[in-house]
Amino acid sequence: MDDLALPAATVITGSAGWLGRALVHHLATDAGDHARDGEVRALVLNQTEADAVHAVSARARAIIGSVTDPDSLERLLVGLPPDTDVIHTAGVIHPAKVSDFFAVNAGGAANVAAAVQRAGLRRMVHVSSNSPFGTNASDEDTFRAHEPYNPYLGYGESKMQGELAVLDQVQAGLDAVIVRPPWFYGPLQPPRQTTFFRLVRGGRFPKFGAGMQRRSMVYVDNLVQGIVRAELTPGPSGRAYWIADERAYTVNEIIETVGRALTDEGYEVKPGAMALPVIAGRVAERADRIIQSTGRYQQQLHVMGEMAHSIACDIGAAQTELGYRPAVALYEGMRRSIQWCRREGLEL
Amino acid sequence: MTGPASTPIHTPATEARYDAEILIIGSGAGGATTAALLAEAGFDVLVVEEGDWVEQGSVVSFSLEQMDRQYRSGGVTVALGLPSIAYTEGRCAGGGTEVNSGLYRRPPAELLERWRSQYHIRDLDPDEMYVIADEIESAINVTTVPGAVSAPSAVLRRGADALAWQNSESPRWMTYPPGGSASSGQRQSMTRTYLPRAQRAGARLLTQCRVRKLSISGTSASDADVVLADGSPGRIHFRHVFVCGGAIHTPALLQRSGLRERIGDTLAVHPTVKLAARFAEPINIPDDVPVHQVKEFAPEISFGGSASHPGLVALALADNWGEFSHALHEWERVCVYYAAITSEGKGRVKAIPGLRDPLVTYNLTARDKQLLRSGLSRLTLLMLAAGADEVYPSYHNAPVVRSSADIASLQRSFAATKATVMTVHLCSTVPIGEHPRCAAGSFGQVRGMRNVWVNDASMLPDAPGVNPQGSVMAFAIRNAQRFIETERPHG
Numbered sequence: 051m052d053d054l055a056l057p058a059a060t061v062i063t064g065s066a067g068w069l070g071r072a073l074v075h076h077l078a079t080d081a082g083d084h085a086r087d088g089e090v091r092a093l094v095l096n097q098t099e100a101d102a103v104h105a106v107s108a109r110a111r112a113i114i115g116s117v118t119d120p121d122s123l124e125r126l127l128v129g130l131p132p133d134t135d136v137i138h139t140a141g142v143i144h145p146a147k148v149s150d151f152f153a154v155n156a157g158g159a160a161n162v163a164a165a166v167q168r169a170g171l172r173r174m175v176h177v178s179s180n181s182p183f184g185t186n187a188s189d190e191d192t193f194r195a196h197e198p199y200n201p202y203l204g205y206g207e208s209k210m211q212g213e214l215a216v217l218d219q220v221q222a223g224l225d226a227v228i229v230r231p232p233w234f235y236g237p238l239q240p241p242r243q244t245t246f247f248r249l250v251r252g253g254r255f256p257k258f259g260a261g262m263q264r265r266s267m268v269y270v271d272n273l274v275q276g277i278v279r280a281e282l283t284p285g286p287s288g289r290a291y292w293i294a295d296e297r298a299y300t301v302n303e304i305i306e307t308v309g310r311a312l313t314d315e316g317y318e319v320k321p322g323a324m325a326l327p328v329i330a331g332r333v334a335e336r337a338d339r340i341i342q343s344t345g346r347y348q349q350q351l352h353v354m355g356e357m358a359h360s361i362a363c364d365i366g367a368a369q370t371e372l373g374y375r376p377a378v379a380l381y382e383g384m385r386r387s388i389q390w391c392r393r394e395g396l397e398l
Numbered sequence: 399m400t401g402p403a404s405t406p407i408h409t410p411a412t413e414a415r416y417d418a419e420i421l422i423i424g425s426g427a428g429g430a431t432t433a434a435l436l437a438e439a440g441f442d443v444l445v446v447e448e449g450d451w452v453e454q455g456s457v458v459s460f461s462l463e464q465m466d467r468q469y470r471s472g473g474v475t476v477a478l479g480l481p482s483i484a485y486t487e488g489r490c491a492g493g494g495t496e497v498n499s500g501l502y503r504r505p506p507a508e509l510l511e512r513w514r515s516q517y518h519i520r521d522l523d524p525d526e527m528y529v530i531a532d533e534i535e536s537a538i539n540v541t542t543v544p545g546a547v548s549a550p551s552a553v554l555r556r557g558a559d560a561l562a563w564q565n566s567e568s569p570r571w572m573t574y575p576p577g578g579s580a581s582s583g584q585r586q587s588m589t590r591t592y593l594p595r596a597q598r599a600g601a602r603l604l605t606q607c608r609v610r611k612l613s614i615s616g617t618s619a620s621d622a623d624v625v626l627a628d629g630s631p632g633r634i635h636f637r638h639v640f641v642c643g644g645a646i647h648t649p650a651l652l653q654r655s656g657l658r659e660r661i662g663d664t665l666a667v668h669p670t671v672k673l674a675a676r677f678a679e680p681i682n683i684p685d686d687v688p689v690h691q692v693k694e695f696a697p698e699i700s701f702g703g704s705a706s707h708p709g710l711v712a713l714a715l716a717d718n719w720g721e722f723s724h725a726l727h728e729w730e731r732v733c734v735y736y737a738a739i740t741s742e743g744k745g746r747v748k749a750i751p752g753l754r755d756p757l758v759t760y761n762l763t764a765r766d767k768q769l770l771r772s773g774l775s776r777l778t779l780l781m782l783a784a785g786a787d788e789v790y791p792s793y794h795n796a797p798v799v800r801s802s803a804d805i806a807s808l809q810r811s812f813a814a815t816k817a818t819v820m821t822v823h824l825c826s827t828v829p830i831g832e833h834p835r836c837a838a839g840s841f842g843q844v845r846g847m848r849n850v851w852v853n854d855a856s857m858l859p860d861a862p863g864v865n866p867q868g869s870v871m872a873f874a875i876r877n878a879q880r881f882i883e884t885e886r887p888h889g
């Protein structure tokens with residue numbers, strides 16, 4: 051089937067974020083993989099964020115507001131033609147407190163979906179995550195396109211509620227597609243990702259048990275491609291797709307590949323990893339649960355708790371139905387990330 | 399070989415003393431096939447069976463009456479553990495083959511290859527196994543249903559198709575009358591196939607004859623102590639004995655006879671959890687089971703349908719009776735389905751002096767429990783995708799599931815220790831192979847014994863991940879063929 055026509059205008063929420071800026075780059079600059087004409091509106095929280103978006107693309111039009119504030123969403127969408135698409139990426143992953151998860155990830159998605167529906171725009175692409183589905187039951191298991199919800203703590207619960215809010219609007223007539231990326235990596239990454247490189251360089255990346263847990267990851271340009279394919283492929287409303295690299299990687303493979311990418315970029319890498327018993331992962335998970343139940347959030351514990359499990363997903367549906375073709379895999383993607391960090395003067 | 403056989407000769411055991419060249423203990427999938435092959439090769443064969451001969455069709459399939467007459471202990475026995483696992487076994491001429499669902503699967507090629515290399519099974523050639531499988535499939539008439547599948551089976555297909563999950567109809571050992579429907583089949587169990595064949599070739603079958611122990615001296619066994627139909631003791635003298643009492647009673651009998659090394663230490667099962675699902679229209683078929691199976695997540699997880707007469711629907715709803723019981727009033731619109739897993743846990747069978755039945759224990763691993771949760775949740779999603787109005791998962795205090803958001807609370811509240819975990823697939827208590835951990839050689843000869851063989855589900859090296867009867871029969875025939883080659887009958 052032919053693609054939908056390119057939209058007359060494109061709206062991006064969360065556009066000063068990592069994924070948001072990658073989208074602005076690819077959609078609204080000549081260097082982008084999916085450069086398009088027409089207006090690109092970018093929702094940002096404040097002037098600093100507006101500047102960050104303009105640094106990526108001078109032609110993107112930044113609008114200050116928040117997904118938690120429905121009035122600002124009215125302003126964001128005012129005067130747009132009906133064949134406008136909205137790509138909703140705004141979300142929090144590592145907040146200061148658990149309630150932020152719900153305000154932004156659940157409430158924000160509900161507000162955006164309602165606003166798009168009210169404005170009568172063409173399609174919403176909702177960027178969700180693997181977290182509504184938790185972790186695989188075993189290291190051999192792979193998430194299929196359709197899976198039962200099994201949210202992982204506050205973040206997962208809030209992202210699940212976000213999906214459900216969008217699906218409610220689908221019932222009411224909204225045309226929406228859900229995209230579910232797992233752990234993503236690539237240029238423009240936030241500081242916590244440089245910690246990741248530093249841990250690998252120092253031979254201190256945490257590895258539970260034999261390191262045979264499988265992780266799906268997605269290089270940010272692959273993700274942008276998946277989002278654009280979801281936006282432009284005709285089909286019934288309410289579909290959801292995993293968007294990840296071609297296949298999942300084992301933790302051992304991730305450590306080895308990133309180590310090799312760092313070495314090939316001229317960094318000294320201490321071989322090995324910080325071997326931890328599986329039980330340590332369980333303890334971290336338990337502690338994470340307890341801390342979150344008090345409304346607080348501790349990033350390291352959260353990441354540690356998840357690392358003891360597999361999160362692997364099957365991208366077959368995106369490949370066959372959307373024609374999604376992930377072009378970059380782990381080694382190449384990591385080299386590009388490292389080069390970007392160096393250009394930005396970031397210490398690895 | 400299908401259709402009714404000439405009236406077979408089977409008599410309750412009454413004599414204090416019998417003699418046989420070959421004694422076969424148990425007349426199920428393993429014992430019946432062994433009996434037919436050895437009798438046809440000219441051996442003098444005596445089969446003893448603890449249960450009764452019950453004509454197929456004289457009892458309603460999957461009914462409570464059947465549970466009383468053809469199952470051991472009225473249907474349910476328990477393997478202790480956290481959670482305990484309830485299991486069922488047939489006890490009648492034909493063993494499990496008389497009461498089971500009849501779903502046939504060949505042993506997958508990867509499985510045979512894994513067993514060969516992991517357990518060092520000599521001369522295990524998939525091509526030869528598939529020649530045997532061809533023979534079995536024609537002997538017991540393995541076939542798909544005529545016309546449309548039943549409504550509960552269509553539920554599995556519809557739900558799986560909606561989710562793009564791989565599913566297929568499992569063929570069964572059945573015959574159908576001309577123009578018959580999907581539920582008009584007659585099970586081609588051992589009493590209709592291999593047992594009559596054995597008897598036509600001269601084998602004798604004694605029912606209501608329970609073997610207590612074998613007399614062993616050195617590397618040979620010579621006699622079996624039995625309990626006759628009237629409860630009095632008897633004795634059977636033999637040259638070779640094939641123990642085919644099923645995965646629980648074969649190791650128990652060997653242990654009572656003084657053979658303990660590695661025997662009974664490696665029980666493997668396919669643990670299952672269940673749910674009941676209610677639909678808008680009537681779907682229940684009390685005396686048959688669905689033929690579709692969902693293999694998308696196999697071998698780790700498989701889904702299928704269970705027997706669903708009202709008594710079993712009530713059982714499935716019992717875990718949260720307060721919330722679920724209303725569904726029993728509409729049992730015609732309710733069906734029971736299962737999620738089965740391949741378990742990494744291990745169990746044990748231990749004969750206890752003075753007790754008739756052995757102590758059975760089984761422990762699930764942490765991974766097994768996660769797989770049960772995932773299996774039950776995915777099966778629930780499938781039911782919603784098939785159009786179920788309400789789903790009732792079988793565990794203590796489970797929620798009624800009506801939407802995909804409700805499945806999140808299922809996942810949160812599920813614990814394997816709260817669930818009714820069951821199994822009907824038991825095996826691997828006397829695994830074969832040359833590997834040191836195997837209790838019998840590559841063809842079923844019990845380690846250290848010259849004339850004692852196992853040839854039933856006990857010998858499978860571990861849980862096959864598919865319905866096991868086809869594998870049990872194929873291995874039993876392979877081993878019987880090898881026995882015939884090496885132990886030619888006299889004159």
Ligand SMILES: Cc1cc2nc3c(=O)[nH]c(=O)nc-3n(C[C@H](O)[C@H](O)[C@H](O)COP(=O)(O)OP(=O)(O)OC[C@H]3O[C@@H](n4cnc5c(N)ncnc54)[C@H](O)[C@@H]3O)c2cc1C
Nearest residue numbers: 424426428448493494498499500501609643854855865867
């Ligand atoms: C409810 C149910 C449903 C099933 N569904 C399927 C299915 O759909 N597909 C499939 O492939 N498999 C199925 N199975 C499993 C299948 O029936 C068994 O794997 C198979 O019957 C095992 O064969 P066996 O020879 O090892 O033991 P059995 O068939 O159990 O035969 C053992 C026989 O030995 C007798 N015996 C035991 N001890 C003694 C003793 N001391 N003296 C004398 N006799 C003794 C028993 O009474 C019994 O009749 C099911 C099983 C059950 C119970």
